[in-house]
Amino acid sequence: MEMNDLVIVSVDDHVIEPPDMFRQHMPAHLLDKAPKLIRIREGDGWEFEGARIPNFGLNAVVGRPLDEYGFEPASYDDIRKGTWDIRARIDDMNANGILGSICFPTFPTFAGTLFLAAKDKALAKIVISAYNDWHVHGWCGQAPGRFIPLAILPLWDIQACVDEARRVARLGVRTISFLDNPTSKGLPSIHSGHWDPLWAVMEEEGMVISCHIGSGAAAPYPSGDAPIDAWIVNMPMYIANAATEWLFSPVFKKFPRLKIALSEGGIGWVPYWLERADFTYKHHRAWTHANFGDMKPSELFARNFITCFIDDQFGLKNTDALNADLITYECDYPHSDTLWPAAPEALWASIKHLPRETIDKITHGNAMREFRYDPFPILGRENCTVGALRARARHVDTRPVAGLGGVNPSNAEGRQVTAGEVAKLFAA
């Protein structure tokens, strides 16, 4: 086996919604009430119910030279076309040897929490359904066998969540993007039983909860004058705080076949954390009354939690202390941690020491099984490898493009960029 033989499925990428996304998917008489693209200062942004969402790029910097990775793109002119155009996206996936992808939303936020603030909730429900329809038909449907469809829900209304989950399941959606901690947005907790009807549908339909870092409780910005690097380092592992809640919640005891994916959470810290969870259970359960029946917390984790990584050599050296049957890969295109267009090179270097069977599980087998994604009958397995995909992408120019523009906290004099500067930029 060599790098070109890898088959790679990414369970965490992002789509920048294209300008015309709602045109075909909103009822015609409501189209003028759908979110629409407007000009904000020097850039493009969305407007919905009079509110403006300027930073639509969310650090969509793929394809720039590394010294321009701090830019916050302000318009479509500032970003690589593959971020929002499906043909260009497929080219970029091919150039990077990526067979399949789960694409999280951008302007609605990862889990669609933007619409929690909607004044007209009936309208917002229709917008969410239109969003999902676009995602299924206008994005994933344009490239059969290349995407695992994901949906967002009208989170303020549990019955509407259930109805939309059922509806999109019939459209082939395999996973719902859900907040890491709903109480962070004022919603009922995962311990309350409020969400049980949704979990019941998702378990029945075989849909995975995709829980992206920063979808609810983001890692706290450190001291304002701290290097921004500190925040970047901390982001993935911060999901441990929420993961522990899910682990000790009633959710997976009530719905033992339901799965949750910790999107962008990394894997190398997980064995420590599972040992800590088991220690806590053993040492404290007599007074806390935590109850895992005949299991340990680490065993429930191995049954219900899907992990993923971008680049995680330590984690891949310790697959014996994780559950190799639920480790998956992610590319994070087009965000700044992505290794596009050289993701296969980094992945191969960190995984080649493992047995082929384990490599196949981690690179694609686990994702295909858990998200019920079966591209081989559509595309032919021989066309799904890194080598085969890249052979079809010889026309794709992957060289870094400088000077695309956008808002930039970086500086010519080489001063350390601080967390406060970046926070201000995102708040602008």
Added chain:
Amino acid sequence: MEMNDLVIVSVDDHVIEPPDMFRQHMPAHLLDKAPKLIRIREGDGWEFEGARIPNFGLNAVVGRPLDEYGFEPASYDDIRKGTWDIRARIDDMNANGILGSICFPTFPTFAGTLFLAAKDKALAKIVISAYNDWHVHGWCGQAPGRFIPLAILPLWDIQACVDEARRVARLGVRTISFLDNPTSKGLPSIHSGHWDPLWAVMEEEGMVISCHIGSGAAAPYPSGDAPIDAWIVNMPMYIANAATEWLFSPVFKKFPRLKIALSEGGIGWVPYWLERADFTYKHHRAWTHANFGDMKPSELFARNFITCFIDDQFGLKNTDALNADLITYECDYPHSDTLWPAAPEALWASIKHLPRETIDKITHGNAMREFRYDPFPILGRENCTVGALRARARHVDTRPVAGLGGVNPSNAEGRQVTAGEVAKLFAA
């Protein structure tokens, strides 16, 4: 080598201040203004400047049966004598095979931040010095060779910090308890240069920064109705957020011989986090302008950061991915994670696979070197092993004592104790 041959130094334990602690250490004419013990409701507490500090026990539950580990002791009658009485403490250390110990404060908080709120700051400075004098003479000094003295500082006044650090260095203090993130208490950040005069003195005097979990920014309580277990699991690793700030701060670039100990932080997550720090540095430095000179972040960590663990099998299986020269052990007596009186049994089980040289470093050698603690000439090495210490503790009754009392969030009906209940208890 066998368990009884271990020599164990704990770099993180806690002392409950005894009622008469200030009597000999405050200037006589100010004694009535020192914090004093009062009766609060059904328990004992401290009073200072009219403010009351009721929960003096901070979960000092050592010696109880596990089903009473949720109790928050309310009075000295509720806690094991070894928590506050030096003779009983030495007995308890001997019974647990612990040679040496660093004891963090309780009522002033781990890093003495209680006094930030003092109205009379001149008085508060005198109280802090009296506290440190008691710690050196009234606690550590009563058992030569058994403690590594620690001090707290008047954090609101950098010159006073410098003066007190110099003063206690001459008294033999080897480490200063400092907040994980001073901005969490409204103090200047570690990036600002404000603390540099203190770091200069500490580097010169060879004093370690001891940075205890929860000393500034504690792990956030999860959803109010989350099992309290979730919070307990998350507490240690949450220090990663602050540790990243220290790692990327200018502190250790300016003061390369200064050391920081991540007290109660655990070790098993560290290799993942260091890899993530190196990835971030390599991938983002071109725009963030982070600059480690000819080092990587992981190399600076290996030079300046002391780690410690209570029970961490995964970490001890991966000492090759940490820096075994700066891993230390902690017992956490008398808090609820402690394994007293069976700490050596757990430690031996997790460490015995390592070469003797590495075991000796981790159990005591590293702590002795870094904290300049040299008990062997005082006590004789042959008297410092687990076996020798326990032989002197045959009279110590280590059987769990039930029914000591205190405030208890647990319940007879076996309902899960929630984070909200415990938060309310601590806020009461």
